[in-house]
Amino acid sequence: MTRRLMIIAAAAGLFLPAASRAQDVLKPAPAVVSLPWKINCHGLSSVPMTADAMQALPMKLVATLNCGDGVAVLSDMDAYTVSVRTADGKTGYVASMYLMKAPPAKPAPHVEPTSAAMNNGVARWRPGAKGCDQFTKDGAVVESLTANGVTVQVSLQDTDSKLRANVAIGNFSELYVYVNPVGITLESAGAHAKSLAYRDPAQLAMETHGAATNGGATNAEYKESDFSPVFAPVYAVQRQPVEDLARPVKQAAASVPNQFSAAALKKGPVRPDGRTWGAVWFERDANPGQYVMRVPIDNQIFEFPLSINPSLSLN
Numbered sequence: 001m002t003r004r005l006m007i008i009a010a011a012a013g014l015f016l017p018a019a020s021r022a023q024d025v026l027k028p029a030p031a032v033v034s035l036p037w038k039i040n041c042h043g044l045s046s047v048p049m050t051a052d053a054m055q056a057l058p059m060k061l062v063a064t065l066n067c068g069d070g071v072a073v074l075s076d077m078d079a080y081t082v083s084v085r086t087a088d089g090k091t092g093y094v095a096s097m098y099l100m101k102a103p104p105a106k107p108a109p110h111v112e113p114t115s116a117a118m119n120n121g122v123a124r125w126r127p128g129a130k131g132c133d134q135f136t137k138d139g140a141v142v143e144s145l146t147a148n149g150v151t152v153q154v155s156l157q158d159t160d161s162k163l164r165a166n167v168a169i170g171n172f173s174e175l176y177v178y179v180n181p182v183g184i185t186l187e188s189a190g191a192h193a194k195s196l197a198y199r200d201p202a203q204l205a206m207e208t209h210g211a212a213t214n215g216g217a218t219n220a221e222y223k224e225s226d227f228s229p230v231f232a233p234v235y236a237v238q239r240q241p242v243e244d245l246a247r248p249v250k251q252a253a254a255s256v257p258n259q260f261s262a263a264a265l266k267k268g269p270v271r272p273d274g275r276t277w278g279a280v281w282f283e284r285d286a287n288p289g290q291y292v293m294r295v296p297i298d299n300q301i302f303e304f305p306l307s308i309n310p311s312l313s314l315n
Contacts, residue, residue, distance in 0.1 A: 037084070040100040041067040049092035053081050062092035070102060116147045123147035124303045140166070143304050149173030152295050152302040153277075156186075162199055162284050163308075165293060168277035171270040177298050179276060181265040186282045189290035189305070196291075199281040201264040208260075 039047050051060040063086060071084040081093040116123040116131030125132050125145045133144040140155040151170040171177050186196045265278030295302040
């Protein structure tokens with residue numbers, strides 16, 4: 001019995017090396033412990049990677065590496081060769097003289113968003129200034145102002161009974177910003193400058209509906225352009241120059257109150273990479289001409305000098 005056990009143990013021992021080798025094959029490749037290196041051929045067409053560190057002849061080639069190939073150094077014993085791994089996972093030894101440190105990857109160029117200068121929390125639109133652009137949409141001049149990752153675009157129109165400001169806001173910052181149309185102000189400029197009263201859309205709807213009910217203006221007399229945004233969402237601050245991204249808004253027939261509600265700029269937060277737009281109404285100045293509009297966005301104010309061309313009034 002004892003002799004038989006010894007024979008079985010001996011037989012099992014014969015398989016241990018093979019089993020050990022099998023386990024080695026199944027072991028995952030060692031983790032990369034250094035930065036990538038490059039193959040520098042020093043005038044040769046390629047460099048051998050061998051299975052043994054001594055690179056004895058005849059060479060046991062694992063792969064032939066081309067000039068400029070990237071490799072990862074697994075271990076370096078300050079010997080003639082260095083243990084490396086190729087991009088496709090092969091491991092072997094390469095003479096250290098053929099390795100050179102790969103230059104660090106160039107970081108992506110940092111695109112600094114165009115931003116207007118802030119003065120005591122106020123960004124002012126100025127022709128040709130940084131962060132300031134201008135374009136024309138449907139005969140109305142649109143001024144665009146970008147500061148701290150937020151873009152505001154505005155235009156102003158005279159509807160005879162009131163002034164309509166069209167406001168679009170794009171948030172390209174990493175934080176939410178808050179919009180409140182009630183905080184937007186409009187002042188007439190010049191010797192008789194005064195602040196023009198904000199007109200609540202719901203009140204305007206009631207007044208207009210009452211006039212129509214009493215035989216005055218009818219829904220048909222209110223042009224679609226008086227209730228749909230002059231311009232659609234603002235452009236991304238990375239795009240230069242400013243683009244007119246207007247998309248005509250087709251509205252189904254609706255009552256006057258619904259038209260005012262649909263066109264009005266809504267109060268609320270604007271998420272990062274979000275945008276909103278709509279109309280804000282003010283009382284009409286007796287002598288329309290030059291104006292200053294201020295649009296507060298969180299703790300900063302966007303200020304615009306505006307004017308109205310009488311020929312562009314909405315009659």
